[in-house]
Amino acid sequence: MKTGFSPWAPRVVMAWWGKISPPTWPRSPLSRPGSTAPASASDRRHWFRRPIAEGSSEAPAPAPAPAPARSDKQSRGRRQSSFSLMPKRLDVRGEVCLSVSGFRELNRRRAAAGLALFANPRNAAAGSLRQLDSTITAARPLQFFAYGVGDASSLAIGTQTELLAMLAATGFQIIPHSRVCLDLAAVIAHFHFLADSRHELPFEIDGMVLKVNDLAQQKRLGAKARSPRWAVAAKFAAAQAVTRLIGVDFQVGRTGAVTPVGRLEPVKVGGVTVSRATLHNEDEIRRKDLRLGDMVLIQRAGEVIPEIIKPVVKKRQGNETAIKLPTKCPACAMPLVRKAGEVVRAVRRCENPHCAAQRLQALGHFCGKAGLDIKGLGQKVVEQLVQNALVNDIPDIYRLQPQQLAALAGWGEKSAKNVIAAIAAAKHPKLARLLAALGIRHVGEVHAQLLAQHFPSLTHLQQAGEEDFLKIDGLGPAVASSLVTFFSSAATSKMLIALRDLGLRISPDDDRGQDRPLHGQVFLFTGTLSHFSRDEAKARIKELGGQVATTISRKVTHLVCGQKPGAKLAKAQEMAIIILEEADLRTILAS
């Protein structure tokens, strides 16, 4: 039987549990959880670090399952006492990691089976978690290292160190190289120690995380849109290689910014073959005195696009040529402008509102995953629609007719019908979703969410001034001014009116239920349940924020399988829907 990777697949939890080593206390002078003597206030103002495991994917962990019975009485006693301190529900954060030896073993097995090899532990770990079939994930030698919890306020602890000790005592594996540092000099010393000894560790790390130890201070420091203010990552120098720069492409982005991208002779860096690297902007090209044909030092850190650090000047042969910087938009030939006051002044922009390249990127963004996520309208399809003059702006998407699509090369009636249905389904977006899709400069998903929380409708946004936007915690002057520019433009008004006339309506943001444990999960039943009636089960699912479907579709996340299941079971297996037995469902509904 298949179970997906999900907090609601108890079998997966138990598989991990089996791999977790017995609890060990970290080397720390601070008090253990449950101790009546809390760490003193001065103790808590320490820096705390943990290494960043490189072969890892950060993922929230399932709440701890009950410990299996052990013969060791002392150990059992410790586990039970730490469980008695536990809240009913605990959201544990951590990283899934693949050790170097596990990675080698995995690749050895793949080579034997004639499968493609993984480039590095990080990709292998991330790829393992993306598997739809959890039996594949379970077969990979993954480890889970816990480093935090969603909300520590219900726990009787005051510091990060105590939190780790508690997690370790509960049975979670924690990274054993955490240290408490009393000052910045100690932090730097430990950074160098880790950098020097990193290759002796059983897993790859690419840096360390520095955290404020005192949880009360963490709370006071709070968080920015994407990251907490009380934690910062310090990365080691990244993997580097030398190769030849054979060309430079200038790409026009959604906001008109022109970005140079270097074409390279393919080279392996940190286990990955690299043939393109960012040059950031033209000032960087000048500052580094890069020339076509240069041997260049490139660097790759994490999953980001590699960058060119510098030319290797002593390898020059005299036939290298200057990189010609465009003064006109490579797409629409409009003169490019550099504006003072830009966050990055060196960015040259095409300001032509009708620039084909920008329009294409903007349309692709609107239909893409960061936008309204209209199935079947990927960037390539959008390009085809624009080339065939079917789509020129966003409202045109809603004007598409099935017969127009069906007549295009590579399309049929069925695919045309599906895309038209997907477009119709995108007529009722949430406000935040639409704002992110419109591609307003500086306004990403997080800002869009903030705006939707403060403004009930598009009309309110159109009427707001800069000072209204600046009142929102998390929105800066650049965002505020960009919003005013966008909403006060005649083109925007015209577009929004057109969208409304075409039937686009904002659907109300139903926040209720988002905190409930089954929010976003859709259950479907097949077969007979023995411990409760279907109606009882359905009522409980709804109480916990879940939904119940009556027919199988892509929306269904879980199929509950009773005795004598029907045809839905085979269908669900085909669609990789998580399949639950009645016992699994009872565990879930007991939460």
Ligand SMILES: [Zn+2]
């Ligand atoms: Zn242009």
